[in-house]
Amino acid sequence: MGSGKMDKRYDVVVIGGGIAGVSSAIAASRQGARVLLLEKSMSFGGVLTTALVNPMMTFHSPVRQVIGGIGQEIVDRLIGMEGSFGHIDDPIGFVSSITPFDPEKLKSVLICMLKEAGVNYMFGALVTDVFSKNRFVREVEVSTQSCRFTIKGSVFVDSTGEGNLSIRAGAGYFKGDGDQTSCQPMTLVMRIRGVDREVITSYVKDHREDFVLSDTTDLSYLGIAGFFSFMPRLRKYAVSFKRDRLLFFEIPSHPGEVFMNTTRYPGDGSNVIELTEAQSKGNCDVWKFMEFLKNEIPGFSNAALVQTGCSIGVRETTHVVGDYVIKVDDLLKRKQFADSIAVGAYPVDLHMPGSEGLKTMKIPFPGEYYVPLRALFPTGIENVVLAGRALSAEHLAFSALRTSPLASATGMAAGICAAMSLGSGLKVREVPFGSVQREIVRMGGIFE
Ligand SMILES: Cc1cc2nc3c(=O)[nH]c(=O)nc-3n(C[C@H](O)[C@H](O)[C@H](O)COP(=O)(O)OP(=O)(O)OC[C@H]3O[C@@H](n4cnc5c(N)ncnc54)[C@H](O)[C@@H]3O)c2cc1C
Secondary structure (H helix, E strand, O other), X not given: OEOOOOOOEEEEEEEOOEHHHHHHHHHHHHOOOOEEEEOOOOOOEOHHHHOOOOOEOOOEOOOOEOOOHHXXXXXXXXXXXXXXXXXXXXXXXXXXXXXXXXXXXHHHHHHHHHHHHOOEEXXXXXXXXXXXXXXXXXXXXXXXXXXXXXXXXXXXXXXXXXXXXXXXXXXXXXXXXXXXXXXXXXXOOEEEEOXXXXXXXXXXXXXXXXXXXXXXXXXXXXXXXXXXXXXXXXXXXXXXXXXXXXXXXXXXXXXXXXXXXXXXXXXXXXXXXXXXXXXXXXXXXXXXXXXXXXXXXXXXXXXXXXXXXXXXXXXXXXXXXXXXXXXXXXXXXXXXXXXXXXXXXXXXXXXXXXXXXXXXEOOOOOOOEEEEHHHHXXXXXXXXXXXXHHOOEOHHHHHHHOOHHHHHHHHHHHHHHHHHHHHXXXXXXXXXXXXXXXXXXXXXXXXX
């Protein structure tokens, strides 16, 4: 049990310790609530640590920083232990900044911050059932390796990524765009060492047309999307996925190492059969893919696979129906919300299951959109707040809203709202949004 002994009842119980859940738990605890954070895996950070997703993108719109608060505190801590360079220009030019980091250092940073905030937490704690009465979740069943027990809470934060707490409690939901085969594909990220950055840099400089590059990049940091003309050769290595480009990023403080985000497996990651199938294909494909890299791609002849994510990265599964379901037009038309609690700047970025490429849409200048607090309330449930990837959004809007800096911002807002409802004796959706906004600003966050 992190930070002390476990009780049977907490003010706020946060389910899921990804970047959203951690931000939420810290925020609620700083508001004075007694908080328990339950995480089924053995680290915090969610897909950022278990699936090796990297870099965080993006903390900035083209005109300013739009994510602050606990997300920025996490980055500052990482910089302090040489686990990140901080925010740097995106060499691909897709977003205004990227934030590469060392996931092992992120694991420690998140634990330190939770302990400092006085959050109680538990690893290996899978929430398997929910007991509700009169639209309130009263307690959750936790299954561990050795036993099962229940925990009572006054308010619950659902930061499970797929909203599985809310769905178990009876919230409405849909998958993908309503058809589960439309869910964005899964990716098994690979950590590769022995990559020769000099060879790659000089090849990219001489063949700019084969890459997506920002006009200003000097390639002092390697974030590469391209080698398009090489990809047809992937067929002869008999991998089971198709992809039109390589996508990889250098790892801070690990010269010659990159995270390769290129494999792709269609399927519904909330269905254990399809999840198992995707993970298995990934673990078999990576060796053939390494042969392709070593034989065909400049700079990879001495490369070796260090590790794959311990879980395949699941981009999209279920979407909970909230009091407000964010639509893509809200982003593209930059709709203003009186109850805004976060500003995002990541564009629409849809990895399509049936094709090798991406569908992207830019947000009109200044490239920012808003997230309403109502999108964090699952309809029909009175004491659950959604956070991070679990927020309520349609498929296309979700493809923009899903990334990690915004997950941290919505997590912080969820934690504040959960704690404030206790202090005021109000239901979560009755907490005045102005009070939540005031606390967001006090914690260094941005909502307008
Ligand atoms: C392949 C891939 C590439 C991506 N690329 C980028 C990128 O380059 N940059 C970027 O910023 N974002 C990227 N994203 C998106 C982004 O990383 C995630 O959407 C974001 O980090 C989600 O954070 P989260 O905390 O909401 O959810 P998650 O990270 O999914 O965390 C949810 C946590 O809840 C836990 N959990 C779930 N159910 C239970 C339960 N019942 N009981 C207990 N614990 C539970 C899980 O174990 C997990 O730790 C990518 C995602 C994927 C999959």
